[in-house]
Amino acid sequence: MPTDSINSTAVAARRLAAEALGTAFLLATVVGSGIMAERLAGGNVALALLGNTIATGAILVVLIEVFGPVSGAHFNPAVTFAFALRGDIEPGRAVTYVAVQAVGAIIGVLAAHAMFDEALLQISLKVRSGPAQWFSEIVATFGLLAAIFGTLRFRPAAVPQAVGLYITAAYWFTASTSFANPAVTLARSLTNSFSGIAPAGVAPFIIAQLLGAAVAAGFFVWLLKPFDDRA
Numbered sequence: 001m002p003t004d005s006i007n008s009t010a011v012a013a014r015r016l017a018a019e020a021l022g023t024a025f026l027l028a029t030v031v032g033s034g035i036m037a038e039r040l041a042g043g044n045v046a047l048a049l050l051g052n053t054i055a056t057g058a059i060l061v062v063l064i065e066v067f068g069p070v071s072g073a074h075f076n077p078a079v080t081f082a083f084a085l086r087g088d089i090e091p092g093r094a095v096t097y098v099a100v101q102a103v104g105a106i107i108g109v110l111a112a113h114a115m116f117d118e119a120l121l122q123i124s125l126k127v128r129s130g131p132a133q134w135f136s137e138i139v140a141t142f143g144l145l146a147a148i149f150g151t152l153r154f155r156p157a158a159v160p161q162a163v164g165l166y167i168t169a170a171y172w173f174t175a176s177t178s179f180a181n182p183a184v185t186l187a188r189s190l191t192n193s194f195s196g197i198a199p200a201g202v203a204p205f206i207i208a209q210l211l212g213a214a215v216a217a218g219f220f221v222w223l224l225k226p227f228d229d230r231a
Contacts (some may be wrong), residue, residue: 012093015138018071019097020104022063026075027108027177027187028115029059034194037118044192048173048194064160073160076181077101078213082145085217098183106188113191123194124189128176133201134208136176144180149220182206 030052037051063195064073070087074080077098085092113120147166151159179185179197185206189199197205 010155012096015071015095016100018067019074020100020107020157022067022071022073023075023101023183024103024108024111024146025057025063025086026059027105027184028111029055029108030184031109031112031188031191031193031195032115035112035118036192038194049177052195053168053171056171057164058166059164061160061164064163068160071097075101075104075183076144077183078141078181078209079145079148081210082213082217084174085214086221101183102186105183106190109187109190118191118193119168122190122192122196123191124192124198126192126196126198128197128201129204133176134204136174137179137208138215140170140174140176140180141209142181142216144178145213146220150197153224154178180209180212182209 033055034048034052037055041048041051063075066076067073072083074083074097080089080094080101081096083089084091089097102116110120112118113122144163144166147162148159151162157161167178167180170180179188182205183203185197188195188197189202190196
């Protein structure tokens with residue numbers, strides 16, 4: 001086998017490993033911090049949500065800093081989808097990213113359950129549905145891509161902080177608490193804990209997220225392209 005082919009395969013494997021591991025840690029944090037927050041909050045849902053929010057925003061900064069140079073640190077099929085629409089990632093690579101993100105997300109949920117001595121296999125009973133929540137997911141995903149595309153265009157080094165801060169804010173300004181991620185949505189249907197979503201709510205959330213990503217991909221190509229200040 002040619003050396004170039006071997007090297008290409010090794011790089012692809014490292015990218016997929018980074019996407020899988022990063023997404024697993026993201027879900028372990030989302031679900032694990034939700035379990036911890038609910039146990040410690042004494043029934044105060046706002047306090048539990050705050051704990052869940054801070055942990056999620058913080059881990060995103062760390063994960064993007066660590067894995068960004070390897071895979072781009074998508075950890076999110078909606079992000080991968082938006083980059084594919086823009087032609088920034090080839091379709092074959094995008095499909096493999098989405099596959100390992102989904103697998104990593106499920107592994108992360110199982111890890112969280114194991115760490116908190118919960119039943120490993122669960123199905124969520126928490127209903128999250130309705131037009132307000134679906135619209136929230138469109139807005140949340142559009143905003144997430146705005147943070148990514150804008151910082152990539154003008155301040156690439158700020159992407160980790162921008163994404164972490166955006167998700168921290170979006171937990172609170174969206175009715176859905178900003179899932180903004182199909183892999184996260186799917187995996188959270190497998191936990192009957194604070195951060196869960198009943199399986200019936202998964203498909204509408206994912207459709208809304210992909211719609212938000214598609215709109216963002218088109219809009220920010222137009223908005224952020226180089227321009228002449230004299231125009």
